[in-house]
Amino acid sequence: MRGAPPNPPAGVHHEWDGELLRVVGQFRGFVTTPRDVGVRGAELDLLIARQRDHFARRGEAVEWKTRGHDLPEDLTDRLRAAGFVPEEQETILIGRADEMAADPVLPDGVTLRRVTGEADMRRIAVMESDVWGEDWGWLGDDLIARVATAPDEIAVYVAEAGGEVVSAAWLVFRTGTEFAGLWGGSTLAAWRGRGIYRALVAARAKLAVARGTRYLQVDASDDSAPILSRLGFHAVTTTTPYVWAPPRT
Structure with missing residues (x-):
């Protein structure tokens, strides 16, 4: 799951620095490596500095994704x-x-549907901005581009109540593996604790099974991990993003 997705969205491209993968052209740069970076000491310092300096020249932040x-x-x-x-x-x-696939059970007044249109992706970004208290407009652009580039590799769902998006999540298939990733799952504060997150897991798992996918993988927050464990997921390691951002001027 660490390798390069086969079909990056328009405007996004992959670059290799030895075994290190660098993703360029999205809302912030992204770096991932094999389990063993493969270099040590001063050579590792130079590898890290090259990534930082590459994005510094672009005036962009970069995330180096580490695993425990x-x-x-x-x-x-x-x-x-x-x-x-x-x-x-x-x-x-x-x-x-x-083991996760099931017909989703939703609270009264909430509906679930798969979406592909740009307007719905923008509505998801508005909901996420509300949840996190900052501008997540980049997410709308990202989802729109990913659906346009490889519609068979991503399935986006929204939970709605009274015409408002109250939660959203997406399933990302990784071609050539038995895995798909569960992403998103943020829910407006007033709608938490009602089973919407579990319903989104069930719906995505059902689609994964229909597509012949054997395993689901999640990078879970402290809020989500206990729910997923109760559903039968197993913790295998941790992940921590390390972020460098250009100095503010």
Whole structure:
């Protein structure tokens, strides 16, 4: 699941620095590596600096995605030394799609549907902005581009009440693997604790099974991880984004 998705959206491209994958052209840069970065000491410092400086020249932030079992063990120390700042740690969970698949059970007044149109993607971005208290307009652009580029690789769902998007989530298939990723799942505060998140998991798992996908993978927040564990997902490691951003002027 660490490798390059086969069909990046328009305007996004992949670059390789040895075994390191760099994603350029999305809302912020992205870096991922094999479990073992493959270099040590001063050579690792140079690798980190190259990524930082590449995006600095573009005037963009960059996320280096780390996992809890990555090597070398001092990778995160060296990222910090290069100016990368850790964001919140998440738990990576894996579950069998057939154990999660079910007809979604929704609270009264809430409906669930799969969406593909640009207007719905913009509505999702508005909901996410409300949830997180910051502008997530980039998400609308990202979802629109991904659906336009590879519609068979992503399935986006919204939960609605009274014409308002109250939650949204998407399923991303990874061609050539037995896995699909569950992403999103944010819910407006007033609608939490009513089973909407579980319903979105069930709907996406049902589609995954229909597509012949065996496993589901989630990078889960502390709020989501307990729900997913109760559904039968198993924690396998953690992931922490380390982010460098250009100095504010």
